[in-house]
Amino acid sequence: MSALASAGYVTDVAYVPGFYPQLAPVAVRFVATLNRVTPPSVADGFRYLELGCGLGRSLTALAAANPRGEFIGVDINPEHTAAIAHNIEAGGLTNARIITSDFANLPDDIRDLQFIALHGVYSWVAPQVRADILRIASERLAPGGLLLVSYNAMPGWAHLQPIRGILRQYAALRQGDSLQRMRDAVTYLAFIRDQHAKYFDDNPRAAAFVDTIRSQDPRYLAHEYLNEHWTSFYFAEVAEQFGGAGLTFAGSLPVHTNFWDLCVAPGFQELFRTTTNRLVTEAHKDFCANTAFRWDIYAKQPRLMPGTADRLRLADDFWFRTTRPDIHLPYSVNLGVVTSTVQGQPYEMLLEKLSGKGRRLSEIVSDPDFKGFAADDLSRAVDAGVAMRLFDISVEPFVDPLPSLGNAISLPCRFNRAMLATDLFSGRGLALASRVTGTALTIGDLEAAILSEMLTSVDDDLPARVDALMASRDRVLQREGKPVTDPAERRQRITEAYEAFRTTILPQLEQQGVVTRGG
Ligand SMILES: C[S@@+](CC[C@H](N)C(=O)[O-])C[C@H]1O[C@@H](n2cnc3c(N)ncnc32)[C@H](O)[C@@H]1O
Known part of the structure; x- marks a missing residue:
């Protein structure tokens, strides 16, 4: 891969897999609806493009959850796209495809899109790559289409920017791949914090943030901090850039950020009551909440739904x-x-x-x-x-909880079965796609192991089987960051986790049509 194509983006280390529900068409459409913007109709099919889809957990789970959509992922890293191609094949997804390309050379036939999503990309790429993204948004989104973009935001990043600076500068002096250089840089960061470098003494929140960094996956850290062009934006800057591409701000995620009375303290509320300019309100909100990360939605040529009657007609x-x-x-x-x-x-x-x-x-x-x-x-x-x-x-009515027809359960969706095999003990959880919710629910590693064993059979020995499964995969149950070595305590903890899974998560999975009863 040429340095020019990646434009300073880390490509020698693969990213971490992760499912992000914010990318789901249902989430993006709902936010548009809240903001009186008509969401694209999805009943007769739609096209969805994810730019920089990483290892594709969002792309593929959303394809499995939305069979009427055509999902296209683009990423420059061939290790990422090979893994996605494998998961598309193993999961039997006929409505997903993956392209290895930079954004500048996207195939011509990818257009008339109802949705474009880019998560973990906009703040981390070179200015010319951001220009490519804006051109794609302007030229390839269909009228009425929606775009979701996430980015590191100001002012929340203000006190943390120097940390990024020192990590990158120190890593550049070290040998090895991005992962090794990142590990060395984190060790150095902790050293200068512990030796009371004045920056950290003067900025206690930055000092505390070093512990967060130490607990994070070095693959994530390499992609977050080592890219040449990392930057953070004020909301108004991003709004201006997408405005230049012909797109209008249509709301943000999480959902509560669209309700100012849910995200600013009472002392500021008068200010919000009297300000009608949404661009100004967003800037105020980011200061009131010290926002460090934003998920924003933009619409191309939005059609407004002024009243509830319009909403009932266009987005019910x-x-x-x-x-x-x-x-x-x-x-x-x-x-x-x-x-x-x-x-x-x-x-x-x-x-x-x-x-x-x-x-x-x-x-x-x-x-x-x-x-x-x-x-x-x-x-x-x-x-x-x-x-x-x-x-x-x-996106569909929830499945009525059925009277239990015995303990046997099954996973009807082939994609979910394939991902249970792939992501069991991934350390990042397992995202289970649901056609009812149009998105996926992520369960933890231990829950995934319990589910895996429940699919075989449910009996009194289940905790022992889960314990044996973990041992066979060299996984160690942890309590407060320490391995649980006593077998009786391990069994007890797995039994409690099984009980919690059976009574809380399993009913949700049934209502979402992910798990069915009766084998
Ligand atoms: C931080 S990762 C985010 C991945 C994914 N969206 C997620 O959240 O899990 C950014 C991704 O963008 C890809 N990328 C960076 N620059 C690119 C470019 N110019 N063209 C295509 N993909 C690019 C990287 O390979 C990487 O997979």
Whole structure:
């Protein structure tokens, strides 16, 4: 691979696999809907491009979860694309394809896209590569199409930028591949922090951040910090760049960031009430929350949906459902900066009505029990409920929990079976695709091992079998970062994890159609 093609991006070390639900069409469409932007219709199929898809866990899981979509991934690193091609084949995905290319040489036929996503790319590539990205957005996104871009944001990165600087400068002096040089640089960073370099004494949060860095995967660190052109942006800079490509800001993830009263402290709320310019509001919000990372959505030639009636006509294909059966009001949640509480109506009734299979907004607003509430108020309550994690969204009705037909379970989706084999004990969890949610749920390594053994048979010996499976793969159960060596304690901990999996995660997987009962 030529240095020119990668333009200073690390290519000698493969990245880490990871599934990011923010990239799901359902998430991006929902944010557009919240912001009164008509999302692309997906009922008759759609085209989705991921730029810089890494090892492709998001791309492939989303393809498995959205059979009506055509998913195309592009990455410059042939080690990444070979692994993705293998997973596409093993998972039997006929709606996903992977291309080894830089962004400048994307094949001509990749156009008329309803979605473009790029995660972990925009802040880390050279200015000319960002220009390639903007050209792709401008030329290849269909009118009404949506683009998701993530980036390191200011002001949250302000006190951390020097850490990136010193890591890169020290790594450049060392020998070996990016991984080795990164390890050496982290050791040096910890040394100067521990020796009380004044920068760290003056910036206690940066000093604490060194411990975060030490706990992170060196493959991730190499890709995060060693690229030549790493930078962080203010929201307004990115908005201006995408604006130049003909795209308009259409909201952000996580969902609660679209509700300023959920992400700024009460002292600032008057300022937000009187500011109508969204670009200004976003800048204020980033200062109030000290935002260090943003997930922004842009629309090409957005068609607006001014009222709830328009939304019901153009974007009524989300099902809303309570996240857990045990939620009681008043319900409080802190999403980072401010604690918000909901109580009373319409939430009491919504919690009751949205249990089970879930409902669409049209069903909620036409329900006679809600007749005292205006459609606008109900839709705002439902949306805020999603933001506050009272409700989940899905693209199909959730599967009604069935009476248990015995203990035997199966994984009907071939992709999920293939990824269980590939990602068991990956150290990064296992993303299980669901056609009901249109996205995937990531479970931890121990849960994946339990699931793997449950698929064989469920009996009293299951914890012992999980213990043996871990031993056969040289995996050691940890407690507070230390290996659990006592076999009785290990068995006890696995038994507890099995109980928690059976009573909390397994019912969710059943309702999402990922796991079926009865073998
Ligand atoms: C930090 S990784 C993120 C991967 C993936 N999106 C994820 O979140 O797991 C950035 C990816 O962009 C790819 N990349 C960087 N510059 C590129 C370019 N000019 N053309 C194509 N791919 C590029 C890298 O190979 C890498 O896989």
